[in-house]
Amino acid sequence: MRDVAIVSFAQAGSLVDTAESETQMLLPVINAAIEGSGITRADIGFTCSGSADYLAGTPFAFVANLEAVGAWPPISESHVDMDGAWALYEAWVRLQHGDVDVALAFSSGISSRSDLGEVLCLQNDPYYLMPLWADHVSLAALQARALLDQGLATEADLAEVVARSRRNAAANPSAHPDVRAAGDLSVDQLLEAAYTVAPLRAADCPPTTDGAAAVILVAGDRAREVCDNPAWIRGIDHRSEAHYPGLRDLAHAGSARLAAEHAGVADAPIEVAELAATFSHEELLLTEALGLGADTEVNPSGGALASNPMMVSGLIRIGEAFRQINEHGKHRTLGHAASGPCLQQNLVCVLEGDS
Amino acid sequence: MTDTDPQVADDGPVRFMPQLISLDYTVRTNPVAAAFGEALADGRITGHRCPSCSLVFVPPKGFCPICTIETTSADEVVIEDRGMVTAWTVLTPIQYHGQQERKDYALASILLVGADGTVGQQRLIDIPLDEIRPGLMVEAVWAAPEDRVADDRGYGLGTAIDGWKATGEPDAPASEYEGHTL
Numbered sequence: 001m002r003d004v005a006i007v008s009f010a011q012a013g014s015l016v017d018t019a020e021s022e023t024q025m026l027l028p029v030i031n032a033a034i035e036g037s038g039i040t041r042a043d044i045g046f047t048c049s050g051s052a053d054y055l056a057g058t059p060f061a062f063v064a065n066l067e068a069v070g071a072w073p074p075i076s077e078s079h080v081d082m083d084g085a086w087a088l089y090e091a092w093v094r095l096q097h098g099d100v101d102v103a104l105a106f107s108s109g110i111s112s113r114s115d116l117g118e119v120l121c122l123q124n125d126p127y128y129l130m131p132l133w134a135d136h137v138s139l140a141a142l143q144a145r146a147l148l149d150q151g152l153a154t155e156a157d158l159a160e161v162v163a164r165s166r167r168n169a170a171a172n173p174s175a176h177p178d179v180r181a182a183g184d185l186s187v188d189q190l191l192e193a194a195y196t197v198a199p200l201r202a203a204d205c206p207p208t209t210d211g212a213a214a215v216i217l218v219a220g221d222r223a224r225e226v227c228d229n230p231a232w233i234r235g236i237d238h239r240s241e242a243h244y245p246g247l248r249d250l251a252h253a254g255s256a257r258l259a260a261e262h263a264g265v266a267d268a269p270i271e272v273a274e275l276a277a278t279f280s281h282e283e284l285l286l287t288e289a290l291g292l293g294a295d296t297e298v299n300p301s302g303g304a305l306a307s308n309p310m311m312v313s314g315l316i317r318i319g320e321a322f323r324q325i326n327e328h329g330k331h332r333t334l335g336h337a338a339s340g341p342c343l344q345q346n347l348v349c350v351l352e353g354d355s
Numbered sequence: 356m357t358d359t360d361p362q363v364a365d366d367g368p369v370r371f372m373p374q375l376i377s378l379d380y381t382v383r384t385n386p387v388a389a390a391f392g393e394a395l396a397d398g399r400i401t402g403h404r405c406p407s408c409s410l411v412f413v414p415p416k417g418f419c420p421i422c423t424i425e426t427t428s429a430d431e432v433v434i435e436d437r438g439m440v441t442a443w444t445v446l447t448p449i450q451y452h453g454q455q456e457r458k459d460y461a462l463a464s465i466l467l468v469g470a471d472g473t474v475g476q477q478r479l480i481d482i483p484l485d486e487i488r489p490g491l492m493v494e495a496v497w498a499a500p501e502d503r504v505a506d507d508r509g510y511g512l513g514t515a516i517d518g519w520k521a522t523g524e525p526d527a528p529a530s531e532y533e534g535h536t537l
Contacts, residue, residue: 057380067420113381
């Protein structure tokens, strides 16, 4: 495998009810990622984006988004209807071909203009779950209930995740302003709140967030030339569950476990893990599935509970894992992304610094 | 949400389950598109001139997609409501429920004087279909002021202009539009 590193990351991580077009939202983020990379725009050999036009209800928004990259000269590009973490994966695969050395991966999502509880139903199979309008929060609550019923977690455990995420979010300027404004909440305070969909309370669920993010990937020694402390992708893998949630034990995240195995998570200690746990119980599931121990710091950014721009949240997790190496001097970190109901699809990316 | 009223005879070997889905969206008009819409309501077509490459984009995008820099109201310019046809399509309306069109008609891409890109899907009015040609000079037939509504998302000219009629001027030379034909 060819060594590929992340050398730059930029985000507009927590826009609230943005009035901008998706392209307007992306432009400064992509510019910042390129400017921060030490690479010129003309040197980018491959571009891959992730977004879903269903969110803002703008057909072919993903095509217009390319204007934020530059409409001329023509570029080699691709798009995934997935979180930007999967765009990063495709860019990494493209760099493995060996003929280009630099790639841009970016993603964007405006989920404030629709009801995610309706839109995300369209991910379900069209015969059984779609006609029931089985919304993502209700499905997440079923998974949380499975954890509680099997004695793998308590509601207080979920509240612990929320409390820590919110404490961490206070120091993250890219966290959702409403979460930051709410301040610290104790486990007891959190447990006093009414259920949204039992056993999940509002704070167990992510805030509605608009946002965008971009990363620059560089292969080989060139990464060290342009970046003082690049984060090398040592392992990256993604796996999926069966489509129908009823066909699996929801109390375990099998595809996340498989992705972690193939990404080599267990090869050495992970200092920091950024997990796309959009509901509190998912962090508990993922920590177990990825084999993370007590010495791994989880979601120092506050995670997806503190800011969850759909289609961007996973790429931000990898970006935050990059920052832990690039800015904070950590050696080995992990970024995780998820998609679909109940952690249906999972991507694990293991990063290492030179130091 | 969902309409599951059976509309189809369900007595054959295959069972049908009609399921019509609708999703509700809030459409937000971005500030650049909103300013463009206000100008249209006022009878003016505006664009943004890129301060770097000087290209004029109509409608304005709030950025230059060539230079990838942001543009603002400080870069706003007023464009003439007159221009040249660069390309067109003659549409023959198929009669389906709700179809309002009865006769063949033409939609054109028009390069407005002062703009560096065309506006598409513009209705040509009172121009025989076999006389449409590249370089044909046309001018706007504005809708009544109360009907001038810009597209919420900043595409095209919305309903501000009913269509375009020939000005009678000599055709523009090919050198003025050849970079804009498909």
